[in-house]
Amino acid sequence: MNSALCRKLGIEFPLFAFSHCRDVVAAVSRAGGMGVFGAVLYTPDQLRTELEWIDAHCGGKPYGVDLIVPTSLQRQEEGGPSDEQLLGALPREHLEFVESVLARNGVPADDLAERRRALLHVSHNLNTAGAEEMLDVAFSFPVRLIANALGTPPQIMLDRAREAGVTVAALVGSKKHAERQIAAGVDILVAAGGEAGGHCGEVSTMVLVPEVVSVAGDTPVLAAGGIVTGRQMAAAVAMGAAGAWCGSVWLTTAEGEPGQRIKDKMLAASCSDTIRSRSRTGKTSRQLRSAWTEAWEAGGPDPLPMPLQSLISEPALGKIEKLAEGGHEGAADLATYWVGQGVGLMNRMTSAGAVVQEFKQDYLDAAERLMATLEE
Amino acid sequence: MNSALCRKLGIEFPLFAFSHCRDVVAAVSRAGGMGVFGAVLYTPDQLRTELEWIDAHCGGKPYGVDLIVPTSLQRQEEGGPSDEQLLGALPREHLEFVESVLARNGVPADDLAERRRALLHVSHNLNTAGAEEMLDVAFSFPVRLIANALGTPPQIMLDRAREAGVTVAALVGSKKHAERQIAAGVDILVAAGGEAGGHCGEVSTMVLVPEVVSVAGDTPVLAAGGIVTGRQMAAAVAMGAAGAWCGSVWLTTAEGEPGQRIKDKMLAASCSDTIRSRSRTGKTSRQLRSAWTEAWEAGGPDPLPMPLQSLISEPALGKIEKLAEGGHEGAADLATYWVGQGVGLMNRMTSAGAVVQEFKQDYLDAAERLMATLEE
Numbered sequence: 001m002n003s004a005l006c007r008k009l010g011i012e013f014p015l016f017a018f019s020h021c022r023d024v025v026a027a028v029s030r031a032g033g034m035g036v037f038g039a040v041l042y043t044p045d046q047l048r049t050e051l052e053w054i055d056a057h058c059g060g061k062p063y064g065v066d067l068i069v070p071t072s073l074q075r076q077e078e079g080g081p082s083d084e085q086l087l088g089a090l091p092r093e094h095l096e097f098v099e100s101v102l103a104r105n106g107v108p109a110d111d112l113a114e115r116r117r118a119l120l121h122v123s124h125n126l127n128t129a130g131a132e133e134m135l136d137v138a139f140s141f142p143v144r145l146i147a148n149a150l151g152t153p154p155q156i157m158l159d160r161a162r163e164a165g166v167t168v169a170a171l172v173g174s175k176k177h178a179e180r181q182i183a184a185g186v187d188i189l190v191a192a193g194g195e196a197g198g199h200c201g202e203v204s205t206m207v208l209v210p211e212v213v214s215v216a217g218d219t220p221v222l223a224a225g226g227i228v229t230g231r232q233m234a235a236a237v238a239m240g241a242a243g244a245w246c247g248s249v250w251l252t253t254a255e256g257e258p259g260q261r262i263k264d265k266m267l268a269a270s271c272s273d274t275i276r277s278r279s280r281t282g283k284t285s286r287q288l289r290s291a292w293t294e295a296w297e298a299g300g301p302d303p304l305p306m307p308l309q310s311l312i313s314e315p316a317l318g319k320i321e322k323l324a325e326g327g328h329e330g331a332a333d334l335a336t337y338w339v340g341q342g343v344g345l346m347n348r349m350t351s352a353g354a355v356v357q358e359f360k361q362d363y364l365d366a367a368e369r370l371m372a373t374l375e376e
Numbered sequence: 377m378n379s380a381l382c383r384k385l386g387i388e389f390p391l392f393a394f395s396h397c398r399d400v401v402a403a404v405s406r407a408g409g410m411g412v413f414g415a416v417l418y419t420p421d422q423l424r425t426e427l428e429w430i431d432a433h434c435g436g437k438p439y440g441v442d443l444i445v446p447t448s449l450q451r452q453e454e455g456g457p458s459d460e461q462l463l464g465a466l467p468r469e470h471l472e473f474v475e476s477v478l479a480r481n482g483v484p485a486d487d488l489a490e491r492r493r494a495l496l497h498v499s500h501n502l503n504t505a506g507a508e509e510m511l512d513v514a515f516s517f518p519v520r521l522i523a524n525a526l527g528t529p530p531q532i533m534l535d536r537a538r539e540a541g542v543t544v545a546a547l548v549g550s551k552k553h554a555e556r557q558i559a560a561g562v563d564i565l566v567a568a569g570g571e572a573g574g575h576c577g578e579v580s581t582m583v584l585v586p587e588v589v590s591v592a593g594d595t596p597v598l599a600a601g602g603i604v605t606g607r608q609m610a611a612a613v614a615m616g617a618a619g620a621w622c623g624s625v626w627l628t629t630a631e632g633e634p635g636q637r638i639k640d641k642m643l644a645a646s647c648s649d650t651i652r653s654r655s656r657t658g659k660t661s662r663q664l665r666s667a668w669t670e671a672w673e674a675g676g677p678d679p680l681p682m683p684l685q686s687l688i689s690e691p692a693l694g695k696i697e698k699l700a701e702g703g704h705e706g707a708a709d710l711a712t713y714w715v716g717q718g719v720g721l722m723n724r725m726t727s728a729g730a731v732v733q734e735f736k737q738d739y740l741d742a743a744e745r746l747m748a749t750l751e752e
Contacts, residue, residue, distance in 0.1 A: 001749050174648045175720065195580040203647045204571040204580040206611065207602040207717040211647045214721070226583040235582065235611035237749055238742040271579045271587045272550045341583040344551065345590070366614040367746045373377050373613055374743055 005188075005220045005242045009034060009144055009167060010062045014243025015233065015359050016190075016222060017352070018066055018147075022050045023255035024352045026057040031356035036064040036147060038247075043121045044133040051141045064145030064169075065138045069131045071151040080127030083120045086311065093301045094312045101295045102316060105330030107323055115315035123307035132156070139164050145188075147171070150199060150283075152184045169245075171224070173201025178212045182219055189216055190245045193225025197248045197340035199285045200225065200276065205236070213240035228342035230362025231369075238370065248340040253352045258337050259325040262288070263349065265335065271344030280317075280338070282309035288343065290336035292320065381564075381596045381618045385410060385520055385543060386438045390619025391609065391735050392566075392598060393728070394442055394523075398426045398433075399631035400728045405430075405437040407732035412440040412523060414623075419497045420509040427517045440521030440545075441514045445507045447527040456503030459496045462687065469677045470688045477671045478692060481706030483699055491691035499683035508532070515540050521564075523547070526575060526659070528560045545621075547600070549577025554588045558595055565592055566621045569601025573624045573716035575661045576601065576652065581612070589616035604718035606738025607745075614746065624716040629728045634713045635701040638664070639725065641711065647720030656693075656714070658685035664719065666712035668696065 005014050012032035019025050025035030037054060039047050047065075054063055081089075099109045124130035131154075138146060139160055146161055147169040161168045169188035172178045178189055191212040193205030203211070205225040213221050223236030224245040233244040250256050252263050265288060275289045279296035282305045287293055296303075303309045323331035350358070381390050388408030395401055401411030413430060415423050423441075430439055457465075475485045500506035507530075514522060515536055522537055523545040537544045545564040548554045554565055567588040569581030579587070581601040589597050596619075599612030604625040612620055626632050628639050641664060651665045655672035658681045663669055672679075679685045699707035726734070 003749060175646050176648070193580060193582065195583055201648075203717055203720075204569060204602055205582040206569065206580065206608055207571055207604075207647045207720065210605060210607060211720050226580055228583075229586060231586060231615045232582060234614045234746055238610045238614055238746040239607045240745065270551050271583045272552070272577075341579055344579075344583065344587050364750065366616075367750055369616065370610055370614040370743045371747060373379060374740065 003242060013356065013360055014222070015356060016064075016243060016245040017250055017356075018245060018247040019250045019257070019352075021250070021255055021257040022054050022057075024250040024253065025063055026054050026059075027255060027352035028250075028356055029054075029058040029061040029063045031353040032061075032360075033356050034062060034064060034145065036066050036145060036245075038066045038149070039134065039138070040066075040068045040125060040149065041122055044130075044137045047134060047137045048140075051137065051143075055141055062144035064147060064167075065141075065143050066147040066149055067131070067134055067138065067157075068126065068149045069135070069154055069157050070126055071154055080124065080130070083117070086120060086123055086308065087116065089304075089308055090311060091301070091304070094304065097301055098312060098316045101292065101334070102319070104295075105291060105334050107316075107320060107328070107331050107334065109316070109319075112315045112319065115318050116311055119311060119314050122310060126307060135160055139166070145169055147190070152180055153186065158185055169222070171199075172212060173208070174203055175211050175215055177201075178215055182216065186219070188220050188222060188242075190222045190224050191241070192245070193223075194276070195286070195341040196225035197274070197286050197343075198338040199281070199283055200340075201284075206239075209236055209239045209241050226340050226342045228340075228345050230359035230364070231366035232342075233359060234363045234366035234370070237363075247338075248342050249346060249355055250352055251337065251339060252346045252349055253355060254349065255352050259321050259335075261324040261332050262321065262335050262337050265290070265332075266337075266339055266343050267347055267349060269339075269343045271341045274339060274341050274343060278303040278309070280309065280313050282306040285338055286340055288336045288339050291333040292317070292336050379618060389732065389736055390598070391732060392440075392619060392621040393626055393732075394621060394623040395626045395633070397626070397631055397633040398430050400626045400629065400633075401439055402430050402433040402435075403631060403728035404626075404732055405434040405439045407729045408437075408736075409732050410438060410440060410521065412442050412521060412621075414442045414525070415510065415514070416442075416444045416501060416525065417498055420506075420513045423510060423513045424516075427513065427519075431517055438520035440523060440543075441517075441519050442523040442525055443507070443510055443514065443533075444502065444525045445511070445530055445533050446502055447530055456500065456506070459493070462496060462499055462684065463492065465680075465684055466687060467677070467680070470680065473677055474688060474692045477668065477710070478695070480671075481667060481710050483692075483696060483704070483707050483710065485692070485695075488691045488695065491694050492687055495687060495690050498686060502683060511536055515542070521545055523566070528556055529562065534561055545598070547575075548588060549584070550579055551587050551591055553577075554591055558592065562595070564596050564598060564618075566598045566600050567617070568621070569599075570652070571662070571717035572601035573650070573662050573719075574714040575657070575659055576716075577660075582615075585612055585615045585617050602716050602718040604716075604721050606735035606740070607742035608718075609735060610739045610742035610746070613739075623714075624718050625722060625731055626728055627713065627715060628722045628725055629731060630725065631728045635697050635711075637700040637708050638697065638711050638713050641666070641708075642713075642715055642719050643723055643725060645715075645719045647717045650715060650717050650719060654679040654685070656685065656689050658682040661714055662716055664712045664715050667709040668693070668712050
């Protein structure tokens with residue numbers, strides 16, 4: 001496929017793989033797509049290590065990085081709140097609720113405080129100094145694409161990308177977002193429907209894609225949200241998208257970052273087995289339904305704003321995943337991860353490279369299916 | 377387009393128009409699609425009148441009827457609750473809430489009781505005797521398709537359709553629904569995504585269509601939910617659908633049943649301007665966001681089960697629409713109607729026949745756009 005977007009980025013097939021797992025990123029780029037490394041959970045040093053690995057394993061093919069760089073970066077305090085301020089801001093009610101959910105499922109809460117401290121760097125990434133450090137690391141590699149996962153990229157990110165000749169993508173969940181991003185000057189819009197895993201809006205991919213395309217002018221639009229097969233990618237392209245941006249489909253590959261118990265739950269799930277909730281990050285994100293998400297829906301305290309809610313949820317979920325992998329049944333019931341409604345179509349474990357090849361074939365078949373309706 | 381489904385039903389283009397407006401039904405059938413008359417709000421006598429009109433105005437082309445026939449028909453009392461029992465079951469809290477919302481917007485509640493009595497026949501349609509009367513009327517016309525809007529059709533509906541050689545369609549919002557309908561023996565599945573107007577589930581069209589297709593075997597699947605353009609219909613067909621089932625797009629045609637003030641609100645709305653709520657019928661249905669839906673979300677009492685909630689909402693909404701059409705601003709703020717997220721793509725008033733022609737052209741263009749990506 002030799003579209004304008006493919007030529008611009010030097011890729012063969014406009015399938016973009018958002019993943020927190022370097023193996024997925026490198027495998028997808030090698031297979032002709034575009035791997036995009038989701039870096040928000042890493043420290044600058046970790047990001048450097050991961051990008052070095054990707055650079056060495058992507059066979060010289062293009063790859064990208066996805067950060068959460070707040071729009072209002074310049075308005076925040078240089079250093080942001082201290083670690084002690086953050087920890088002190090966590091209400092007893094939330095901490096005790098998590099402990100009660102764990103206790104009910106026989107999961108010890110012994111090392112939550114330690115796990116919490118290990119996560120403090122994530123909030124650092126959301127401050128000016130931290131975000132600039134992450135940008136420094138990203139731009140020290142020959143990345144071809146940089147994406148901002150939440151909101152309009154700040155001017156500094158756009159300026160540095162221009163300077164380095166790097167394409168800027170931004171996620172949008174509504175027409176209003178899209179208009180704002182175009183005014184800011186981003187190069188690619190990722191129209192992410194409400195069925196997407198992770199942070200998502202309410203408008204579905206089927207309507208958001210044509211709506212965003214209608215205001216995007218010459219800016220290419222990638223379709224995201226629920227897309228885990230080539231036929232869905234073909235559907236998006238028929239509606240005017242320039243390609244697809246997928247996150248969930250890589251989770252059940254051999255390389256995907258979730259533990260096997262979570263992968264097994266995903267492979268068994270239907271499209272009805274996800275839930276949108278603020279309980280993981282403080283903003284609405286879509287996750288696999290589990291005893292953990294049910295507990296928050298049934299009677300959890302009101303989730304805290306970012307980044308505080310992650311300091312409540314992530315230590316517990318890290319512990320849960322570890323025990324679930326060891327065969328702990330209570331933990332396995334609680335285990336969850338971000339995933340879109342497309343999870344119901346992810347029924348077979350495979351490899352990231354094989355997913356790209358299957359997408360290509362399924363895309364072709366879908367185009368032929370559509371053409372056949374004109375010929376009959 | 378000469379697909380198996382088109383041949384089976386004797387239509388030219390597999391675009392199905394669900395509408396409560398006879399003009400839309402006849403116009404779409406005449407234009408080569410399949411008009412399906414939504415009959416749930418009518419009495420048997422009214423249904424006969426409407427079908428006589430459609431039969432006389434559809435140019436001999438096929439048309440269908442959509443009813444809500446409860447699965448558990450046979451288990452209900454023959455006659456169902458009496459009118460006085462139904463009216464007596466409406467809590468004072470709900471009646472007073474509606475009056476307070478109207479009062480806040482300067483809408484007099486003078487004739488609500490009278491409007492409520494005029495609606496009692498709708499609940500009659502949900503009982504055995506009433507539903508059989510509706511089926512008697514429907515099958516006295518040469519309908520080609522009969523659809524059940526909620527749940528699995530009862531055996532009596534399937535048997536009578538078989539006997540009359542009428543194709544049976546049923547709406548499904550999840551894989552589980554689809555499996556149940558196939559087991560019951562329906563001929564066409566309408567996979568209705570969560571972005572649909574009216575009653576809807578949570579799974580989006582983009583994932584529900586391939587999920588339902590994967591379990592449907594030889595049963596044709598129509599895509600519904602958010603589809604208001606030919607490019608979206610093409611997208612659905614690329615994913616394996618046999619056509620599209622659309623309700624919202626007809627609302628802003630010249631023939632569409634809403635008043636002009638509601639049409640104007642729809643034409644101005646974006647895809648983000650709808651809301652799923654139980655406040656209209658007791659079951660979750662998607663509607664245009666308005667001061668009415670906001671009031672229920674912000675502090676309304678818990679909606680009642682079907683058919684009681686309709687006896688709370690419809691009299692008020694009927695009054696609101698009437699005043700809104702007369703230029704009453706408070707009523708115009710409250711005015712709402714069922715519509716899907718595709719409302720953001722409905723930006724120009726046209727005619728139902730013209731919508732069908734635009735669908736055909738847009739479908740062709742979308743197929744060519746997809747094919748072009750393979751040729752480049």
